[in-house]
Amino acid sequence: MAQRVLTPRSESYPQWYQDVVAKAELADNGPVRGTMVIRPYGYAIWERMQRELDDRIKAAGARNAYFPLFIPESYLRKEAQHVEGFSPELAVVTHGGGKELEEAAVVRPTSETIINVFFAKWVQSHRDLPLLINQWANVVRWELRPRVFLRTTEFLWQEGHTAHATREDAHDYAVRILDDVYTDFAVNILGIPVVVGRKTEQERFAGADATYTIEGMMGDGKALQMGTSHELGQNFARAFGIQFQDPSGGNEFAWQTSWGVSTRLVGALIMAHGDDDGLRLPPRLAPVQVVVVLVKGEDGADSAAAAVVRDLAAVGLRVELDDRTGTSFGRRTVDWELKGVPVRVEVGPRDVANGQVTVVRRDDRSKEQVALEGVAARVLAVLDEVQSALHAEALARREQRTTDVSSVDDAVEATASGFARVPWDRIREAEKDLNASAVSVRCLQREGGDLPGSSSEPGLVATVAKAY
């Protein structure tokens, strides 16, 4: 495109990101520091994410519920590591209904503490287990260095909370969510390949025995933690008294998990696939999969465009008609490219006279003429190609930008352009030194990629990177 709308990534990646968020009308900054307004197009992306995730969460047997926003301050203190981890980030309500409250209420930073008070009431017998709950909600963590979608004081997310009769059952469920919900969604819907591993003890969730993570590589080579699933052991069960009678009549503490993904996934989507002209949305996620652009409303082009829209909708596609012929074609094209709509069908009088339309891919800009009667079939095929191509491109980038190294210094150097893979034994003692260079261990894997049973297993590989 001739018009330059965004700062090029090569000039300033952070400014490019801000420009995309503003120009594609995804979000605005809110008035209270670190909060954001998610605009309709950004929210439509989030709604599509919610739908895909919710289907997978329900297929994994969890049911949605809703717990209060306000948590008594005393609840937070019940699990020692948890309160230590979250205290610096809390927003506190001190006044309600015109009076000072007897006990201040915390705005939930996550809901383990309030949910487990109810789990303690609901779980009595082994027959009540597993208890599998999910919640879609807003949470608040006061952010000192906010960045829209990536780190915001308030964000939207889902948080799953489960209780199980055995450690093994809890472990299996935490991994099932990681694999069947988060990894499947990231790879097959978002088109973002992920490194799946275990967090180090330093990086795990406050109150967890183990945290599993999916880490994506963004366009600048940095890592983004896209979702986490935690084994909480019996830590919260002991703190909150979640006990059940086992079949032999004894009382046991439940084993628990929690897991979540948030609106930061919108940031992941921008940075994993975006280019200098804006978003490039994977077709399975895109709120608008195809836009039919009426070039000029002459010589039957308008009725041809309407017919194309009908044909595309009839095969189940999310399609939009752009008939704003009062606005220049170039400006409209720029706008749809900014918004990352995967396929554009251009319908002009000349095309229509030839019984054709022009089909344009957003990802590589390739164009082809397609006969009017074959548009729906061809667009379906092209959308599949775009979905695969975006994933392949992101995977190729990750492979090119991942370096195997064997020392702390080499690891830090490699993170200037991407991920470093280092034997965990070589850097275990130097994790804090890495952090001093603004680099962190994103996760640990076994040699073949499997999840480690603990971070003290021999032979583990650490993926090290700068991270959002």
Place this chain on the structure above:
Amino acid sequence: MAQRVLTPRSESYPQWYQDVVAKAELADNGPVRGTMVIRPYGYAIWERMQRELDDRIKAAGARNAYFPLFIPESYLRKEAQHVEGFSPELAVVTHGGGKELEEAAVVRPTSETIINVFFAKWVQSHRDLPLLINQWANVVRWELRPRVFLRTTEFLWQEGHTAHATREDAHDYAVRILDDVYTDFAVNILGIPVVVGRKTEQERFAGADATYTIEGMMGDGKALQMGTSHELGQNFARAFGIQFQDPSGGNEFAWQTSWGVSTRLVGALIMAHGDDDGLRLPPRLAPVQVVVVLVKGEDGADSAAAAVVRDLAAVGLRVELDDRTGTSFGRRTVDWELKGVPVRVEVGPRDVANGQVTVVRRDDRSKEQVALEGVAARVLAVLDEVQSALHAEALARREQRTTDVSSVDDAVEATASGFARVPWDRIREAEKDLNASAVSVRCLQREGGDLPGSSSEPGLVATVAKAY
């Protein structure tokens, strides 16, 4: 049923309501006064409401977005009537991230103020109008006399906010939402007939020029305000500077609407249709429309039950299998009746030997034998009958319990059992006296039921009732 699970309505209607909420596992009270935990079955009902409402809201052209939970205190003060109306109910965040905030933040009681700050940025020209936004969110209003679902300190809702170029367009849209979204949903999905009217000046929304409402009659004859749609005139546009350039180049303030329904609709559903055995859910809303109860897992009954479930799912029904044969059949029946599942299909060895099952309606408990191969077709028909029957029953109750009167005293007396209809001219001056008797004017209508253009029109009829 032999077992008495709930307090009968005749003994104590409020206690019956509490019992239904607890025993059908809809909700629990939260730890911070007035908050609630919406349990999975209660939340499934809310999710079904959301889906039906969201489809209608999108069909009316509005798009979803999300605005911050925290609103700077100063924003609230910009519209004088608005701040006066909401100040006593506010929750205030004074501390964030371990520090006292420079400006305290209010937890949104509704979002007019924060949304209109952004409308002022987004609206420049008449081409930006109408701007039609909806938000699904939690809001907080400190409640002195909380009651679960009906009046809670935190509740879930949708709030629509729109801006238009003319007063007439804003009026038409407020009424369109009232009719095509709220009334259609209440009547055709919830099966609750509603009185549709205009609020008196005393009862309207703080900051509105006009508030329209739908009012349902509950099982005890009291009114429940189920949804409201407001014409905000230019009040917020002037306070927040929402101006647009009209086609002739002049600057005009926008005309606005806002409208919302909340989780209190779950309370409406309980009280409009519930009986002494629990909920009775209208089939179009019910999260589970049919439960297939395996009486005993013998002589092929289990495979017959599984086949029935498949047949019902195949015709698009939301169906659940209850194969908990370790629990007594009576106890399971009580449970499904509590939960209000519209149709129960009982599959037992004796039935199956005869090639039959028993189909039981929740609303009137009628039973019939249906041949196995005809179950799906028959259940579809029965569900339609239940949907109609629940609406007809609620309508008959409202008609029986609505009395035409012509004085304040008679109106108050009539509200002991239901609604009173009174000429507005007769009670206009006595509205405060009514309130002293815990009675209020629910809404005003023209003689034929149409919406009045103002509360000073002659010949209006007031519907007067005790209300939740």
